[in-house]
Amino acid sequence: MEEISRNQPPSDIRIAPELHTREITLNMGPQHPATHGVLRLVLELDGETIVKCTPYVGYLHRGTEKLGENRTYLSALPLTDRLDYVSSMNNNIGYVVAVERLLGIEPPERAKFIRTMVAEMGRISNHLLWLGTHALDIGAITPFLYVFRERERIMDLFEELCGARLTVSYPRIGGVRNDVSQKFLDDLYAFTEEFPGRIDEYETLLTVNRIWLRRTKGVGVIPAEEAINWGLTGPVLRGSGVRYDIRKFAPYDAYDKVEFEIPIGYNGDVYDRYMVRIIEMGQANRIIRQCIEKLPKGPITIDSPFTLPPKGSLSRRDKERFNKDYYSRHFVLAKSGPKEAPQGEIYVATEVPKGELGFYFISDGTGRPYRMRIRAPSFVHASALPRLCEGGLVADVISNIGSIDIVLGECDR
């Protein structure tokens, strides 16, 4: 077919002189089901083609950074749940790893393995939600129903682990909140045995589906160099063929003790990002299995003024004395915290399902951070949205928003 150039009708079509084309402005969001939250896009259209795309964010801005500056290191932890509320476990871990590095403390080995395990559970649950909604946006409703079956099991496991399903606040500075039970480990292991088969199920629905291929192949292409230049991270960057994963390059927790592979895309389009995430789920499953198998025995928190002693760790004899001590210590810690922390500044990044979550702390020696900066992957990814959308079609905006996997709670902080 002959390509029709913009603003110029093909020669064989006669348009009456009083008729003319013009660009229209379309407002998408902030309350649109496909924008995954409150993202507003102003699109300037020439027919079906997007000439200009301007994202507007900030509808969910709650001032997490400002709040963090006025709280102690311990009491700022629940704020991080509310950043990326679909993978709160990973956000918590990102925060505690950063604070630990700042304070110069190291959690015990068992806590490291537990954290790695629950972080990968968070990754699976995030990718499942992403897969369901992304496919739903494009028009496939069936995967949505399937993925929520597995996601529900992970949510149940989280509930069994710490009592909360979404905003977990399970990791602690210098360890984790409570130990894992044998039942939890058995249930999780049973889940990991089933899960690879489930991934195959999703793949039969999508991977070679002709409609899916037409909607995702060659859409929203971003080459490797440009992706780096835009600061993209996580599966989006890996989909463009850049081998960059913080879990491998700067391992934290127990990632240097488990084996896993990093999937790399080739074309940098929506389909490659989809494939990267699908393979990542399998790798996360593999990490969980290894963590359960290698889980060492020992304490789950260290003895530091920044951590609370775990509840079940004392003998019955000491319990009465300890209880009083525990609650008074808990109260003081939660309210005012330790008065001192090392003076300095540190940037620590962790690999959350969305990309690189970085915490930049400036400590002035008091018990509160002087500056707490959150480098949110969703914010950076949303900023690259015009680059992905411009020149494409309106329908592809939906694929692009889905493929960069943004959560506006994290984007607006």
Next chain:
Amino acid sequence: MEPQEIAEKIKERFPDEVIDITSFRDQVSVIAKKERIVDICRYLHDDPHLHFDFLVDLCGVDYLDKKVPRFEVVYNLYSIKYRHRIRLKAQVPEDNPRIDTVTSMWAGANWHERECFDMYGIVFRGHPDLRRILMPEDWEGYPLRKDYPVKGPEKEWPGFQEVLDKAKAFREFEWKK
């Protein structure tokens, strides 16, 4: 390359610009003057042995009553090729909070700079689209400055009143019988 080595290299190249080099837990920060920050960034970005192609983060810091000059703009840089990082800090005075943009090197700096402007009021010269990003367009004041109250300003934001008025008008709406 070790971060200390990189810092020395920057100092060698720009002896008049670098003010101080600090180190904490193996992370090195180079504090520089703001006048030639774009030249320093270009050097870091283009030098084949440094190759800082990835701007991890850009943010502002307010040192009210702690340091003079009051503001700092912090660049966290990383090289995906060589896997080394460095932190660059540019000092920005309170009476003239202006600094040049680095969007020509890293496209990702665009929104970070907008956020920095939004939160601290630091103006980035040459920025393609410097508007508020997280706060409403007509917001007064810069929320992350240390002299800005945590509870927010005394005066309510006019947009909020608008919403309240609208809600009230809807409540009082009477259906025709």
